[in-house]
Amino acid sequence: MTRIIRPTVDALADALAEATEAAAADAITARGVFTVALTGGSAAKALYPRLSRAHVDWTKAHVYFGDERCVPPDDAESNFRLAHDVFLAPAGIPEANVHRVRGEAPPSEAAAEYARALPVLDVVHLGLGPDGHVCSLFPGHALLAESTARVASLTDSPKPPPARVTLTRVALREARALWFLVTGEAKRDVVHAVLTDAASTLPSALAMREAQSCTWFLDTAAAARLVR
Numbered sequence: 733m734t735r736i737i738r739p740t741v742d743a744l745a746d747a748l749a750e751a752t753e754a755a756a757a758d759a760i761t762a763r764g765v766f767t768v769a770l771t772g773g774s775a776a777k778a779l780y781p782r783l784s785r786a787h788v789d790w791t792k793a794h795v796y797f798g799d800e801r802c803v804p805p806d807d808a809e810s811n812f813r814l815a816h817d818v819f820l821a822p823a824g825i826p827e828a829n830v831h832r833v834r835g836e837a838p839p840s841e842a843a844a845e846y847a848r849a850l851p852v853l854d855v856v857h858l859g860l861g862p863d864g865h866v867c868s869l870f871p872g873h874a875l876l877a878e879s880t881a882r883v884a885s886l887t888d889s890p891k892p893p894p895a896r897v898t899l900t901r902v903a904l905r906e907a908r909a910l911w912f913l914v915t916g917e918a919k920r921d922v923v924h925a926v927l928t929d930a931a932s933t934l935p936s937a938l939a940m941r942e943a944q945s946c947t948w949f950l951d952t953a954a955a956a957r958l959v960r
Contacts, residue, residue, distance in 0.1 A: 733940065734947040737955045741915050744951045745782035748913065751947070752855075755909070756788045759854045767851055769796040769899065770819070771859040771867075772811035775913035779949075780819035790825045798856055799867040800833035802842065802885075802895035809893060810835060833897045839885035843897045847883035853907040856899070860914045861891070864922050864934030868898035871934055875900060882906070901938060909945040912936070917953040924957035 736751070738744040752768075759766040766788070770776065801809045805816075812832040820830055831849055834842045858866045869875055870890050875898070878884055882903040887895045904910060914923055926937045927948070940946050950958075 733943075735950065735955075735958075736947060737950045737952060737958075739952050741778050741951050742782070744915065744949055745779045748779050748911075748949055749783050749786040751911070751949075752783060752786050753788055755855055756786075756793060760789060760792050764792065766793040767796065767854045768793065769798045769853050769856040769907075770811070770815050771798050771857040771913060772814055773859045775857070775859040775915060776811070776814050777818065778915050779913055780815065781822070784819045784822035786823075788823075790823055790829070793825065793829060794851075795820065795825060795830045796850060796853065797831075797833055798858060799896055799898035800835045800842075801893050802835045802837075802839050802897065803893060804836045805832060807835070835897070839887060839895045839897060843881075843883045843885040846897060847881065850882060850899075850903065853903070855909045855911055856904060856907045858904075858910055858912045858936070858939065860912055860919055860922060860926070860936055862918065862922055864926060864932075864936045865891075866912075866936045866939050867904075868896040869901065869935040869939075876935060876938070878902065901935075901942065904939045905942045905944070907944065909947065910939060910943040912940070912946070912948045912950075914948065914954045915951045917956065919954045920956040923948075923950065923954050927958060
């Protein structure tokens with residue numbers, strides 16, 4: 733497990749862009765394609781505008797999503813819409829290379845469709861909820877016990893909207909690397925809890941311990957309780 737800590741959000745965004753350039757180059761050299769799953773929320777808003785200017789051959793990259801709210805793609809709640817506006821469109825990523833969850837479809841149908849299209853991912857971006865959730869895997873939720881399906885739907889999310897499609901722990905374990913993208917003082921306590929409690933059952937802690945490779949991208953505000 734690696735920690736990359738930078739003093740500001742802008743500096744952290746630079747570090748993410750540099751790491752993406754290296755990971756993409758390695759994947760394209762090895763397999764001819766770079767596959768990455770995006771996150772939503774505050775991490776995407778803060779870091780993805782800079783990522784759109786990374787020196788990556790986006791024609792050889794395919795973009796997926798760690799989770800999606802079951803809303804149309806133009807809805808303000810859509811992770812796809814946020815990513816499109818701040819990253820995908822500015823970067824000029826070909827539309828054919830962007831694989832969104834059909835949030836407008838019935839949740840179970842959208843999940844089954846996405847599972848069929850999902851490859852083993854090179855990198856999965858994970859935000860970190862204040863409750864320790866990642867993707868739409870929430871503390872104490874039954875989906876944490878899913879052991880077969882790589883993608884699942886839920887209609888009882890404790891955070892609105894209730895209907896969502898998410899990667900499961902199965903897909904996160906398969907991924908070649910998990911990258912946690914966390915900024916802001918509001919996340920310092922949960923960052924500390926996940927990274928210092930070896931027995932934590934928070935979804936983020938489980939994902940971290942099960943990962944093939946794990947990197948934390950933190951600004952100093954989020955890392956405040958780790959840095960002395």
